[in-house]
Amino acid sequence: MKEIFSSNRLEDFEIDLPKKGGRIKAEAVTTEQILSWADESQKKLKTELEYLISVAFPKLPEKDQNEFVQKFFRRLRGNFYRQAILFRNEKNELIAAIVFDFGEIEYHGKTVKTIYSILRVISKEYQASGLAQFMGAKVLMELQPDILMLTAYQSAALHAYIRLYEKGAITGFEIYPRLEHIDGKDVLITVPFKDTDLVMHIFKQMFPGVINYDQERIDKAIRNLTVLMTRKNDHEEVYDFNPWEKHGRKDKLAEALGLTYKDGVVVMFKKVSKDC
Structure with a gap:
């Protein structure tokens, strides 16, 4: 063991x-x-x-x-x-x-x-x-990882984690992606360019275990992962609704990322206090 x-x-x-x-x-x-x-x-x-x-x-x-x-x-x-x-x-x-x-x-x-x-x-x-919010905050604040990743496939999941950040339920972490209101405009904030290689490296190390080391699925996931951390054409249509809408309205963040019903997006929390 x-x-x-x-x-x-x-x-x-x-x-x-x-x-x-x-x-x-x-x-x-x-x-x-x-x-x-x-x-x-x-x-x-x-x-x-x-x-x-x-x-x-x-x-x-x-x-x-x-x-x-x-x-x-x-x-x-x-x-x-x-x-x-x-x-x-x-x-x-x-x-x-x-x-x-x-x-x-x-x-x-x-x-x-x-x-x-x-x-x-x-x-x-x-x-x-x-x-739901408690579960996410508990893992982050108790275990204090340098990086936490997950893949969101619909607006509800994506924004549940963003709310942890916005409402102060977690401290000491940045979250990507997110929208920030700057000078009267919504600005897309994604993983900083300097961290892109780190995030790709971590994804390649951890994701194989998530899907039971299925090499075909691993290759597809890595091939379809973009610099915005979106996972294009990641799955077939499994919802009877538009997963990237909130209460029937377009999700501005999903729209900014160019997400379709077949796409997912990697959400990342990065600890602020440590320079990875």
Whole structure:
């Protein structure tokens, strides 16, 4: 089993959700730990995740739903490891989960502490409870990575993370991409040119584990990754709505990035205090 230093992993915790009432228990586990559980415990978690993901993403093809479930049960190669946080209500029902990969990547003689957030899923009953914002802030502020990446495929996910930055739920990080209102105009702020090579390097190191080392998909993702960190033609149409609209209105940020329904965008948080 891989050795994971305590500073690189979360511990179990509990939270109160004022909007919902009741106390939520959060269990932080690595893939290695899950795979050491008894078969019945693993089977129970798999069944719970299948239900949670099917309810949260009803339009997602069953094949893709199953792939999301399997991400909680896969070991990674090399010096990377996968961690999940399982959220349960007072009835011990699984109401949310987040899974992400963690690794320390060498870049020009420096070690860059990096997280790639793979999936954040919340039951419909808790989607307006503030839990989504809490999950993102918890991972960032507790683990303090130099870089956190994720791919957003719709406006709701993209702006949920941007709000963490805008509302001060996280401190000490910059976020890209974003719009800033400067001299009366919306200005697109993307990954600084000096950081582009670093971001590409990290993506190439971490993304293979996200898709289970499928070389064809790895090649496609890298080939279609632009300097704006958009992932062109990344997936087929899976939504019955325009993913880059907010409440029926055009998303100005998505429009500035040139996103279509087949595209994703890599969202990046970079720690301000360290020069990577």
